[in-house]
Amino acid sequence: MLHFVLRRLGFAILVLIGTSIITFVVAFVVPADPAVTIAGAKADPQTLAMIRQQLGLNQPLYMQYAHYLGRVLHGDLGRSYIMRESVTRLIAQRFGATAILAICAMVLSLILGIAMGMIAALYKDRAIDNGLLVVSLGLISIPVFWLGTMLLVVGGLYLRSFPLGGFSGPRSLILPTLTLALGSGGYYSRILHTSLGEVMGQDYIRTALGKGLSRRAVMFKHAMANALLPLITLAGLDLAGLLSGVVLTETVFDWPGIGRLAFEAIFNLDIPLIMGTVLFSAFLIVIANLVVDLLYAWLDPRIRLGEQG
Amino acid sequence: MKRRLGAMEIVGLAMILTLIVVAVAAPLLAPYDPTRAVAPTYGEPGPPSRAFPLGTDELGRDVLSRIIYGARISLAVGVAGMLVTMTIGVAIGLLAGFFRGTVDVVLMRFTDVMLTLPGLLLAMALVAVLSPSLISILIVIGLVSWTQVARVVRAEALSVSQRDFMVAACSLGASSTRLILRHLLPNVLPLIVVMAALSTSGTLLLDAALSFLGLGVPPPTPSWGRMIEEAELYFRIAPWLAAFPGLAILYAVLGFNLFGYGYLRRQGR
Numbered sequence: 280m281l282h283f284v285l286r287r288l289g290f291a292i293l294v295l296i297g298t299s300i301i302t303f304v305v306a307f308v309v310p311a312d313p314a315v316t317i318a319g320a321k322a323d324p325q326t327l328a329m330i331r332q333q334l335g336l337n338q339p340l341y342m343q344y345a346h347y348l349g350r351v352l353h354g355d356l357g358r359s360y361i362m363r364e365s366v367t368r369l370i371a372q373r374f375g376a377t378a379i380l381a382i383c384a385m386v387l388s389l390i391l392g393i394a395m396g397m398i399a400a401l402y403k404d405r406a407i408d409n410g411l412l413v414v415s416l417g418l419i420s421i422p423v424f425w426l427g428t429m430l431l432v433v434g435g436l437y438l439r440s441f442p443l444g445g446f447s448g449p450r451s452l453i454l455p456t457l458t459l460a461l462g463s464g465g466y467y468s469r470i471l472h473t474s475l476g477e478v479m480g481q482d483y484i485r486t487a488l489g490k491g492l493s494r495r496a497v498m499f500k501h502a503m504a505n506a507l508l509p510l511i512t513l514a515g516l517d518l519a520g521l522l523s524g525v526v527l528t529e530t531v532f533d534w535p536g537i538g539r540l541a542f543e544a545i546f547n548l549d550i551p552l553i554m555g556t557v558l559f560s561a562f563l564i565v566i567a568n569l570v571v572d573l574l575y576a577w578l579d580p581r582i583r584l585g586e587q588g
Numbered sequence: 589m590k591r592r593l594g595a596m597e598i599v600g601l602a603m604i605l606t607l608i609v610v611a612v613a614a615p616l617l618a619p620y621d622p623t624r625a626v627a628p629t630y631g632e633p634g635p636p637s638r639a640f641p642l643g644t645d646e647l648g649r650d651v652l653s654r655i656i657y658g659a660r661i662s663l664a665v666g667v668a669g670m671l672v673t674m675t676i677g678v679a680i681g682l683l684a685g686f687f688r689g690t691v692d693v694v695l696m697r698f699t700d701v702m703l704t705l706p707g708l709l710l711a712m713a714l715v716a717v718l719s720p721s722l723i724s725i726l727i728v729i730g731l732v733s734w735t736q737v738a739r740v741v742r743a744e745a746l747s748v749s750q751r752d753f754m755v756a757a758c759s760l761g762a763s764s765t766r767l768i769l770r771h772l773l774p775n776v777l778p779l780i781v782v783m784a785a786l787s788t789s790g791t792l793l794l795d796a797a798l799s800f801l802g803l804g805v806p807p808p809t810p811s812w813g814r815m816i817e818e819a820e821l822y823f824r825i826a827p828w829l830a831a832f833p834g835l836a837i838l839y840a841v842l843g844f845n846l847f848g849y850g851y852l853r854r855q856g857r
Contacts, residue, residue, distance in 0.1 A: 290697075297701035305713060412596075416849055420841035422793055424800045425816055425834030432827040469849070526708055527797055541709055542801065545716045553713050560706040568704070 392467025685745025
C-alpha cells in the first residue's frame with residue numbers, strides 16, 4: 280500500500296509541474312511581449328524597459344520559470360495587474376461563494392444521477408429505462424448558460440420567487456444549483472447505468488439471483504457497492520472542477536465566485552490572475568485525483584493488489 | 589456494419605441530416621435577410637407574431653432567419669472543431685496503444701496533465717490571448733478537447749493490437765506504418781465514428797459557451813451562442829431572444845449525442 284501511495288504522490292507532483300509549465304508558456308510566451316500587455320501599446324521605451332527589468336523578463340526563459348516556480352511554492356501567485364492585490368488573497372476571498380455552490384450542486388447531481396441510474400437499471404430495457412435514457416441525454420445536451428438564463432426567466436421574472444442573481448442567502452442558491460446539477464445528474468445516471476449493467480452480468484450476481492433473491496435486493500445489496508466506484512472517481516474530479524469556479528453559471532447568475540474572477544481576469548488580460556486561477560484549479564484537480572485514487576484502492580482491493588503484482 | 593442501426597441512432601441521424609439541410613438551404617428557407625433590419629419595431633425587440641414567428645431582435649432583425657443562417661456557422665465550427673480534436677486525439681491514441689511501452693507512458697502522462705487543466709478556462713485564456721477569429725477558436729477547441737478521444741482510442745487500439753491478425757501481419761514483416769494504417773485503423777474506425785459524433789456535440793457546446801462569453805466568431809456572423817450573448821441584455825423584456833437559439837443548440841447537440849450514445853448502448857458500453 281505504501282508503494283502505491285508513493286507512486287501516486289510522485290505522479291501528482293509530476294502533473295503539477297507539467298501544469299505549471301503549460302500555464303507559464305501560455306501566459307508568458309504566447310503574448311509577444313508581456314511588458315506591452317501591462318503598460319499598453321503606447322508606453323514609452325523607458326517604461327517598457329523598467330517593467331521588463333522588474334519582472335525579470337531580460338533573463339533566459341528557464342530562469343524566469345525557476346523564479347516563478349519558486350514564488351508559487353511559497354504560496355505567492357503574484358499580484359493582479361488590474362486589481363492591485365495579491366492573487367492568493369483574491370482567490371481566497373471568492374472561494375466561499377464558489378464552495379457553497381459547488382457542494383450544493385454536487386449533492387443534488389449525485390442524488391439525481393443515482394436515482395435515475397438505479398431506476399433505469401432496475402427496469403432495464405423497458406419503457407422507463409428508455410425514457411430515462413432520452414431524458415438524461417436531453418439534460419446532457421442543454422447548454423449550461425442557456426439553462427441558467429431560462430431558469431432566471433421562469434423562476435425570477437415570471438414566478439418572482441427567486442432573486443435575479445447575486446449571492447444573498449439560501450434562496451439565491453437554488454437556481455444556480457439546479458443549473459449545474461441537471462446536466463451532471465444526467466451524465467452520472469448514464470455512468471451508473473452502464474456500470475450497474477456490467478456488474479449485474481457478473482457471476483456473483485448470478486449466484487445471488489440463483490439463491491432466489493429479488494432483482495431489487497441484489498441490486499441494492501450486492502451490485503451497488505461495485506457499480507458506484509466509477510461514479511466516485513468522476514464525482515471527485517467534478518467536485519474539484521466545481522470548487523475551482525464555474526465560469527458560465529457564475530456569469531449568468533452574477534455569482535461572486537472564482538469563475539467570475541477568472542472571467543474578469545481573462546477579459547482584462549490580467550496575466551498573474553489568469554495563471555493563478557488556472558493553477559489553483561489544476562491544484563484542486565490533482566488533489567482530488569490523488570484522494571480518489573487512494574479511496575479507490577482502499578475500497579477495491581483488486582486495484583491495490585494489481586498495482587503491486 | 590452488418591447490424592442494423594438502433595432507434596436512437598436513426599433519430600439522431602435524422603436530426604443531424606435536417607440540420608445539414610437547413611444549413612445548406614438557408615437562403616431558400618429563411619424568410620428574411622438575417623443581417624438586415626426588417627421589422628418596423630426598430631430599436632426594441634419585437635415579440636413573436638404572424639410575420640415573425642420567433643420575434644425580432646433589438647435591431648429589428650428576424651430571429652428565425654438568424655437561427656436558420658446560424659446553423660451554417662454553428663455546424664461549420666462544430667464539424668471543423670471536431671476534425672481538429674479527432675486528428676490530435678486519434679493520432680495520440682493510436683500511437684500510444686500500438687507502440688505501448690515508453691511511447692504509451694509518455695503520451696498518456698501528457699494526456700493526464702492536459703486533463704488536469706481546466707478546459708473552458710484554458711480555452712478562454714488562449715482565445716483572449718490569440719484574439720478571437722475562426723482559426724484561433726478551432727485550434728483552441730482542438731487543443732482542449734482531444735484528451736478524452738485519445739484515451740478511448742488508446743484503450744481500443746491496445747486491445748486490437750493484441751489480436752491474432754495483428755500478430756500475423758506483424759510476423760509477415762509489415763512495417764509499423766502499414767500495421768497502423770491498414771490493420772489497426774480500420775478496426776478502430778467504428779469507435780472513431782462514434783467519438784466523432786460525441787466530440788461534435790462537445791465542440792458545439794464549447795463554441796456556444798465561448799460565443800456566450802464574447803469570445804466567439806466575431807459579428808455580424810449570427811452564431812447561436814452569440815445570439816444568446818446579445819440577448820442577455822434584454823432577457824427581462826424579451827426572453828424569446830435567448831430561448832430560441834438555445835433550443836437550436838439543444839437540438840443539434842442532442843442529435844449528435846443520440847447517435848453516439850445510441851451506438852455505445854447497442855455495444856453494451
